[in-house]
Amino acid sequence: MKTTIHFFLTALFLIAAGTAPLLAQDAATILTKVDQVLFQPKDQTNTVRMILTDRNGNERIREASIWQKGSNKRLFRFTRPASEAGIAFLSLPDDLMYLYMPAFGKARRIASHVKNQSFAGTDFSYEDMETKEYAKTYSGKVLREEGNLYILELVALPDVRSDYSKMIVAVNKENYTPQRSESYDRGGNLAKTAVYTWQQQANYWFPKEIFMKDEKKGSSTRMIMSDVKFDSNISDQVFTERNLTSF
Amino acid sequence: MKRAVLLLIILFPLSAWAQDQVVIRGELNSNQRLLLNDHNDWVWNENRLDLGLEKRFDKVRFYGNIWLRHLGAPALTSSQNLYSPDQINPLNLDIREAYAEVRGFLFEDLDMKVGRQRIVWGTSDMLSPTDMLNPYDLEDVFDFGRKNGSDALSLQGYFTPQWSLQGVYLPWFRPANLPLGAFSGVFSSAIALPEGLTLNEYSDKLRMPGNNLKDGASLGFRLKGFAVNTDISFSYLYGREVLPLVSRVTLTPAGMQGETNVEAELFFPRYHMLGADLAGSIGQVGVWAEAGLFFPQKEVIMTTDMSLLYSQPPGTVTSDSLLLEKAPYIRYVIGADFTFKNGIYLNAQFMHGFLHERGKENLNDYLIIGCERGIWGEKLLLRPLAGGVVISDWQKPESNYAIFYTPEIAYKGIDNLELGLGAYLFNGKGENIFAGFRDKDMLSARVKVHF
Numbered sequence: 255m256k257t258t259i260h261f262f263l264t265a266l267f268l269i270a271a272g273t274a275p276l277l278a279q280d281a282a283t284i285l286t287k288v289d290q291v292l293f294q295p296k297d298q299t300n301t302v303r304m305i306l307t308d309r310n311g312n313e314r315i316r317e318a319s320i321w322q323k324g325s326n327k328r329l330f331r332f333t334r335p336a337s338e339a340g341i342a343f344l345s346l347p348d349d350l351m352y353l354y355m356p357a358f359g360k361a362r363r364i365a366s367h368v369k370n371q372s373f374a375g376t377d378f379s380y381e382d383m384e385t386k387e388y389a390k391t392y393s394g395k396v397l398r399e400e401g402n403l404y405i406l407e408l409v410a411l412p413d414v415r416s417d418y419s420k421m422i423v424a425v426n427k428e429n430y431t432p433q434r435s436e437s438y439d440r441g442g443n444l445a446k447t448a449v450y451t452w453q454q455q456a457n458y459w460f461p462k463e464i465f466m467k468d469e470k471k472g473s474s475t476r477m478i479m480s481d482v483k484f485d486s487n488i489s490d491q492v493f494t495e496r497n498l499t500s501f
Numbered sequence: 502m503k504r505a506v507l508l509l510i511i512l513f514p515l516s517a518w519a520q521d522q523v524v525i526r527g528e529l530n531s532n533q534r535l536l537l538n539d540h541n542d543w544v545w546n547e548n549r550l551d552l553g554l555e556k557r558f559d560k561v562r563f564y565g566n567i568w569l570r571h572l573g574a575p576a577l578t579s580s581q582n583l584y585s586p587d588q589i590n591p592l593n594l595d596i597r598e599a600y601a602e603v604r605g606f607l608f609e610d611l612d613m614k615v616g617r618q619r620i621v622w623g624t625s626d627m628l629s630p631t632d633m634l635n636p637y638d639l640e641d642v643f644d645f646g647r648k649n650g651s652d653a654l655s656l657q658g659y660f661t662p663q664w665s666l667q668g669v670y671l672p673w674f675r676p677a678n679l680p681l682g683a684f685s686g687v688f689s690s691a692i693a694l695p696e697g698l699t700l701n702e703y704s705d706k707l708r709m710p711g712n713n714l715k716d717g718a719s720l721g722f723r724l725k726g727f728a729v730n731t732d733i734s735f736s737y738l739y740g741r742e743v744l745p746l747v748s749r750v751t752l753t754p755a756g757m758q759g760e761t762n763v764e765a766e767l768f769f770p771r772y773h774m775l776g777a778d779l780a781g782s783i784g785q786v787g788v789w790a791e792a793g794l795f796f797p798q799k800e801v802i803m804t805t806d807m808s809l810l811y812s813q814p815p816g817t818v819t820s821d822s823l824l825l826e827k828a829p830y831i832r833y834v835i836g837a838d839f840t841f842k843n844g845i846y847l848n849a850q851f852m853h854g855f856l857h858e859r860g861k862e863n864l865n866d867y868l869i870i871g872c873e874r875g876i877w878g879e880k881l882l883l884r885p886l887a888g889g890v891v892i893s894d895w896q897k898p899e900s901n902y903a904i905f906y907t908p909e910i911a912y913k914g915i916d917n918l919e920l921g922l923g924a925y926l927f928n929g930k931g932e933n934i935f936a937g938f939r940d941k942d943m944l945s946a947r948v949k950v951h952f
Contacts, residue, residue, distance in 0.1 A: 308878050314916055335916040336526060336951035348730070360621040363732050363780040365787030367840045375879045415785070417842075473878055494662040496612070500562065500602055 281394035281406050287430040289387045293325040295458050295484040302479055309472035327493040328385045344498050345384050354498045361495045370417035377468045377475040402427050431459050444469050458484050524555040529950040537942040544683040547572050560605050566598040598650040610659040617650040623791050624780040630793035630832040631736050631776030636743040637677040642684045664726035674710045674717035677743040688857050701755035705765040731781035738774040744857055745769050746824055750805045771798035792833035801825035830861040845874045865893040865933055880914035893933040903929025903936040917951040
């Protein structure tokens, strides 16, 4: 009996010792594969319709055009409603963000203190709107597997500034697309949940719809993509202040 | 007025058939302000249609911005005025901007913009000391930083996506326009009369620069780029003051003993400006700094001619006062902003030298703070802390200061509609612009509709 217990303990130890690094490596591999799927196109453009629903069910609509190149350049320009039209947000590598307000006629550098703030009244924050590679942003571990999903826990790397203490992300095992995510604030409380609906076009997967809910406010934003185009050879000039302020 | 009607007749049918080609955006603004004095006088009544039209071709963009306004109250003095709709309901048409912009003009990395345009320099919030190409629009004295468009040619070449050199030539001189109504005198300085004399009548002559290539023109360059995680720029401007200075005052005897008429001569002095600005962040805090080093081209001396007052014995009786030294002086702004976790946004700027202050000895210090928070899903915007402190003499701050407080609550619960209710409260002593407002506390209400 003693031998049996010893065997089990040894086996458990071996499993634990062997599994922990295996899962950590798996998480990193999964994140790399997620990045490969998300950033497989060289560039993409699309229009987006955002339906903002407050806790009482009242809806407001925002529309914008998006240009994205690689994994770290994104330009977001509002087209509707009239009060927001022309406002543009440029996200560049190294945490550089610029906001263009037509009324001021110049692009304004915005510091990282806005990261946890609402992006144009939506339930997405500036941090949510940044383009970033998962593998370069988070360290992760596989918590468990649920059917066709890997459930990962992600924590921002030490040199990455994030207002989330952790994220729980469910990744599809077959195509490595994030299916849903939970973002937790610095106090460890659930802040937001997101659900992604994916569509395949020209061999690329893209999120046709993202439903983001602010669990504290009770409001939600449904982001619906359309007119998606890939690999249009978008010039780097699109992601410059020159373009932000005029064309 | 006829021009305004004509414009609308042209524009609206145009917009009807060309909606898919010409982008038309605009705002309807209504601003009302009420003095908190015994009579509760209305001091501001503005109803404005702000119309922006944009047309793009491949590399060319045309843009126009037009204001059509009703401003102020009817100023009627005779029953004859009642026959004039223009006087009962005065309308004003202003072409704020009208320009063509060409991307890749001559070379791929060269952009050209020609026409009436707003050329924004600097990184500060509204009160940029280097943003001097366009004249101030001081009509609404509380709309700090508002500028008129200038007729200009701007060429901007890009060495890299981040580094560019801009050259700007403004052939015509255009002065600032001054505040209206109850605040009309805030940028005028009093002329000290010799002891025993009282003012009977004041008049002045404005010496405008010649409309030629040299006199009326301004020229500027700006090198803009990015280094060490910071946006930076350096600028040079050969410009002209847009608020006039007095060069000569002539006193002549009036009818009554001890009364005098004053005739002043004003002009717009030349200056050179070297500017620099930066914007970046320290930790999570956004920071910016901007400075303009001004070199007056000549000293400005005001000569007061009293020869006609003191004609016994006959001769020339004048006295000179130095208004502006030739010595360089610097106006600067240092600012920072931060958003707290709970959504409170704080913005603070320290400014040395307000827009009308010139000369080292005449620059006051201003601390301007803004704090706002959106609640109810950003439908209500609260600005409980907004305003500033002015110190005009650090030797005796207790008698040379001003405090202004401008809180506001704004409702944005319906798309394209914004309603605002606020107050302007002032206190202070001494010679500074905001201390001069101390008896002009106001309530304000505004409506803005976007379309």
